Amino acid sequence: MxxxxxxxxxxxxxxxxxxxxxxxxxxxxxxxxTPRVPLDRWEFVLATETGDELRWSWAELMALPQxxxxxxxxxxxxxxxxxxxxxxxxxxVLLDGVDTAADYAQAHSYGGYTTNLPLDDLRDGQAWVxxxxxxxxxxxxxxxxxxxxxxxxxxxxxxxxxxGLRLTVEDEPGFWETAGYHDYGDxxxxxxxxxx
Amino acid sequence: MTExxxxxxNMLDGPLRELLAVxxxxxxxxxxxxxxxxxxxxxxxxxxxxxxxxxxxxxxxxMLRLVRAPDRAWLDLRGATYLQVPxxxxxxxxxxx
Ligand SMILES: [Zn+2]
Numbered sequence: 001m002x003x004x005x006x007x008x009x010x011x012x013x014x015x016x017x018x019x020x021x022x023x024x025x026x027x028x029x030x031x032x033x034t035p036r037v038p039l040d041r042w043e044f045v046l047a048t049e050t051g052d053e054l055r056w057s058w059a060e061l062m063a064l065p066q067x068x069x070x071x072x073x074x075x076x077x078x079x080x081x082x083x084x085x086x087x088x089x090x091x092x093v094l095l096d097g098v099d100t101a102a103d104y105a106q107a108h109s110y111g112g113y114t115t116n117l118p119l120d121d122l123r124d125g126q127a128w129v130x131x132x133x134x135x136x137x138x139x140x141x142x143x144x145x146x147x148x149x150x151x152x153x154x155x156x157x158x159x160x161x162x163x164g165l166r167l168t169v170e171d172e173p174g175f176w177e178t179a180g181y182h183d184y185g186d187x188x189x190x191x192x193x194x195x196x
Numbered sequence: 197m198t199e200x201x202x203x204x205x206n207m208l209d210g211p212l213r214e215l216l217a218v219x220x221x222x223x224x225x226x227x228x229x230x231x232x233x234x235x236x237x238x239x240x241x242x243x244x245x246x247x248x249x250x251x252x253x254x255x256x257x258x259m260l261r262l263v264r265a266p267d268r269a270w271l272d273l274r275g276a277t278y279l280q281v282p283x284x285x286x287x288x289x290x291x292x293x
Contacts, residue, residue, distance in 0.1 A: 030244055031249040097253055180268070
């Protein structure tokens with residue numbers, strides 16, 4: 001490794017999407033002040049396109065079946081991190097039995113952040129609401145108390161400080177998707193910006 | 197009296213070029229959320245992000261988003277009602293219509 005590439009491994013690793021470099025640390029990205037949400041006031045709200053709402057308190061989220069996904073993550077700012085370990089609840093559990101004809105979801109967060117995803121990308125073991133990282137409670141700077149985890153898309157889709165999901169019939173672009181970033185954000189097709 | 201008509205957007209090139217070429221550190225902005233008017237240099241900018249996010253120092257709402265791709269850039273000012281930019285004095289403004 002040359003000195004100019006400290007922390008960056010030039011690699012042909014097939015697990016690394018195009019244009020990404022591998023990092024061992026966990027950079028903190030943030031588009032605003034870090035919200036501090038007390039657990040006794042935290043809630044997760046799932047709203048359908050008809051206005052029906054399902055709500056989970058912190059205790060109710062903890063009482064759901066927990067999973068411990070270990071996944072690779074890819075940030076649009078070009079770092080990737082392999083083998084990150086999380087704890088949380090699969091979106092399959094939260095969406096189970098929800099009566100909806102929506103094709104899209106917009107995640108919204110404490111602090112005002114939003115991001116949009118096709119609803120199908122949140123199903124079938126592809127997405128979680130996570131509250132633990134590396135065996136510890138998820139730190140606020142990484143999105144705690146809880147964040148979305150959708151590792152097959154660029155990490156801006158994994159909304160920090162997630163507060164809920166709004167299921168929508170039409171695709172409704174979020175915070176970065178309305179400011180030049182790609183609507184879907186597949187790292188393997190290098191969908192960074194609009195039109196990529 | 198003739199019907200009011202519009203001009204082709206190409207005519208904006210000159211006026212916008214004049215405006216966007218100035219030193220924006222001297223510009224003033226109005227927050228669309230709380231109405232505060234203040235220098236753009238007073239925004240709180242979050243740069244450890246996929247783009248630059250400028251927030252109002254009074255209410256913390258987003259006033260400016262700037263995203264830079266290798267070959268393009270996006271400037272989102274929907275959180276700012278206006279930018280007021282100092283210009284060289286030109287007594288002929290406003291121009292007679
Ligand atoms: Zn404001």
